Amino acid sequence: MEAYAPRLAMVAGEASGDLLAGLLLGGLKARWPQVRAFGIGGPKMAAQGFDAWWPHDKLSVSGYVEVLSHYREISGIRNQLAERLLSAKDRPDAFIGVDAPDFNLDLEAKLKAQGIKAVHFISPSIWAWRGKRIEKIRRATDLVLCIFPFEPPIYAKQGIPAAYVGHPLADAIPLDVPRAASRAVLGLSADDTVVALLPGSRRAEVQYIAPRLLQAAAEMHRQRPQLRFVLPVVPGLRHVVEPLRRQHAAKAPIALLDGQSHEALAACDVALVASGTATLEAALFKAPMVIAYAMHALNWQMMKRMKYQPWVGLPNILLNDFAVPELLQGDATGERLAAAAFEWLDDPQRCAQLRTRFEALHRELRCNTAKAATDAIEKVLAA
Secondary structure, three states: OOOOOOEEEEEEOOHHHHHHHHHHHHHHHHHOOOOEEEEEEOHHHHOOOOEEEEEHHHHOOOOHHHHHHOHHHHHHHHHHHHHHHOOOOOOOOEEEEEOOHHHHHHHHHHHHHOOOEEEEEOOOOOOOEOHHHHHHHHHHOOEEEEOOOOOHHHHHHOOOOEEEOOOHHHHHOOOOOOHHHHHHHOOOOOOOOEEEEEOOOOHHHHHHHHHHHHHHHHHHHHHOOOOEEEEEEOOOOHHHHHHHHHHHOOOOOEEEEEOOHHHHHHHOOEEEEEOOHHHHHHHHOOOOEEEEEOOOHHHHHHHHHHEOOOOOOHHHHHHOOOOOOEEEHHHOOHHHHHHHHHHHHOOHHHHHHHHHHHHHHHHHHOOOHHHHHHHHHHHHHHO
């Protein structure tokens, strides 16, 4: 009897989504070795045999202003993808939207209306902002896969099927930080004091945030010339980062890495990190951090009006506390970022306490996500 081989369409819209989808695909392949997966994705998904009809960076746009300027192209891709998935030739058994809710939820609603099962992997942050989006989620999905334990009860109150599957990065990142090995890979010694700079994975993020992190590096270097800096660069954005480095931190010893964000976070003594998935990665690597974010002024005003919580960084949201500092928009200056980083470097006891909290968080989020998500998806397919 031939083994079951589901046909799954997937969309991941940026580097972090590609990473999460790649980990999910590993679980799907373990359950169904002949699974066929296709749609929009990046290199992590391709490494698992994913057939990318469009590259994920076509959707890597953040902020209302930036999205509007790319709306026609993105809308065109979504319409073409929907038409192809609804055709007899390419119709999938289910669609899995990985994050990217502004793109995926509308697509999921269209596919679900035509009888295709729709799963959304990673609950949109309705607990942080845009809570009314839960009605769209109800129309669009057959199942929401939640990566944080407080999310399923929110959906249960609304009668929306949801399952907690843990966070795949908590499985992928070791509990014991490979500090020495990562430093060896990056050419750093055990005695170096290392600062990691992570300005984001989208072009718009990098253009707004990288100058501030680089100015912080320049200030830190001025005060303590012995510091070493590492800056992981998302593939395809080196040409954006290099001129910014020359402009804002020409004298600081900053090593631009090709990816290698996990090595940078494992190796560092402190990290300056753009708000987003990278802040959770930093927490899982037990790295003291300063969270930074900046965006177009119009985007900032709209975001401020819609957010529900005092925190924007995932570690703070999950710990329900300002465990790490957040410097946003006008507060995210090079001088203030540098000062906040020095506070970590100069207080080993505070760093040790933070690492203890991050280890407990890591254990809570570690649930063998790939298997748990695959179990939930299998039930949707069988329904």
